[in-house]
Amino acid sequence: MAYIRKVGVLGQGHVGAHVANSLLVQGLVDELYLCDINAQKLTSETQDFTDALSFYPHNCKIVNCGDEYEKLAGCDVIVNAAGDVASAAKDRDGELFVTSEIARTFIARVTDAGFKGVWVSISNPCDVICTEIWRLSGCDPKRIVGSGTALDSARLRNAISKRTGLDQHSINAYMLGEHGASQFAAMSCVSFGCKTLADLVAEQPERFGFDQLECEEEARHGGYVTYAGKGCTEYAVAQAAVRLVQAILGNEHYVTCCSTLLTGEHGEEGIFSSIPCVVGANGIEETFELPLNEREQAAFRASCEHIRGNIAQLGEWWNTESRVK
Structure with a gap:
């Protein structure tokens, strides 16, 4: 039986949507799980990706998870792209409190659902959010990779x-x-x-x-x-x-x-x-x-x-x- 590559993307803003599209364009995933608290934005992005399936290298199961973060537990990799880019207008530290609070809404839920894969975190300030994922999940820190520099x-x-x-x-x-x-x-x-x-x-x-x-x-x-x-x-x-x-x-x-x-x-x-x-x-x-x-x-x-x-x-x-x- 073929190995099924499963990736979740938290946040479908500018960066998260491009992450999802690039994964599909490069044919890197077999199942793609998308989360966002903006239900209409997530529905629209899911529809757009689904409409484009004929043009990607191969078929992919695309799942609209809404804010049901537990559905990401079976993924090999979860990409954290949740944030508020407007807060970073001056510098990346501007997102410190907002992205930390956002992360607190899903880290424990994903962990408690049994996630054993690897976190790839983009959200700023990147190093702080990675440290937060480690502290709040208690997972092996080697399974947390920040995009960093x-x-x-x-x-x-x-x-x-x-x-x-x-x-x-x-x-x-x-x-x-x-x-x-x-x-x-x-x-x-x-x-x-x-x-x-x-x-x-x-x-x-x-x-x-x-x-x-x-x-x-x-x-x-x-x-x-x-x-x-x-x-x-x-x-x-x-x-x-x-x-x-x-x-x-x-x-x-x-x-x-x-x-x-x-x-x-x-x-x-x-x-x-x-x-x-x-x-x-x-x-x-x-x-x-x-x-x-x-x-x-x-x-x-x-x-x-x-x-x-x-x-x-x-x-x-x-x-x-x-x-x-």
């Missing part, structure tokens, strides 16, 4: 590509830390094939001696260039999430930068933050600790402290309602 790392590669003329796929470059204003570029670890950026700067300074801080800033604020004219970001972040889902469903052992529970990496622990991870069927299989320079190490510490500050703002209810003892 996967997208920001793509923006960094794009910035470097524009300056060097090399294809983005041939560039190894990561943004680390928070998916937010405190993230930073690990420029000391950038490489092209087996050549380090430092080596190439020495050999071809006119081509590779670009302004590294300018590249970092472009990657850090790229989302707000998109937001300025659209009032949201949607395509790129959805693709970053779907790439993680693909790695999980295919047990790819895919290396990317994403948000995971830190357990001592770079001297930090107890929170979710983005570092290079190996992603497979069970979520985070392994983490890679990069040889950061002094500036980068300090930036990572500062970013983690910012995440902790956001967590602290959520108040004492974590201590009273957390399932993690």
Whole structure:
């Protein structure tokens, strides 16, 4: 009997709908379970996807779950795209309270219904919401994968590509830390094939001696260039999430930068933050600790402290309602 790939998507706003469509376009799912508290929006999206089935690679069972989150319990992966993008107009921290409250409405219900799959969380602030899912579900933190700086790392590669003329796929470059204003570029670890950026700067300074801080800033604020004219970001972040889902469903052992529970990496622990991870069927299989320079190490510490500050703002209810003892 063929294996049935089941994916749930919580939230059918700009990002969640694009996640669902991309899963269907790429033929990654056999059963797709959709949730949203806006019943008419969810009905309309479900109808639109169903109408398009003739144009997708293969048939798929598409289920309108409404707000019956328990129906997601049998999924291999649940993508959390629930949020309020208007709250993030200034920065991603703007969604802190609203997305935390939204998450509290479904985490326990999905967990109590017996969900044993992998969470892929996009909702902002990403690292805080991942930490919240862990605390309120009590599940193995390796089964929680935050999209984190996967997208920001793509923006960094794009910035470097524009300056060097090399294809983005041939560039190894990561943004680390928070998916937010405190993230930073690990420029000391950038490489092209087996050549380090430092080596190439020495050999071809006119081509590779670009302004590294300018590249970092472009990657850090790229989302707000998109937001300025659209009032949201949607395509790129959805693709970053779907790439993680693909790695999980295919047990790819895919290396990317994403948000995971830190357990001592770079001297930090107890929170979710983005570092290079190996992603497979069970979520985070392994983490890679990069040889950061002094500036980068300090930036990572500062970013983690910012995440902790956001967590602290959520108040004492974590201590009273957390399932993690």
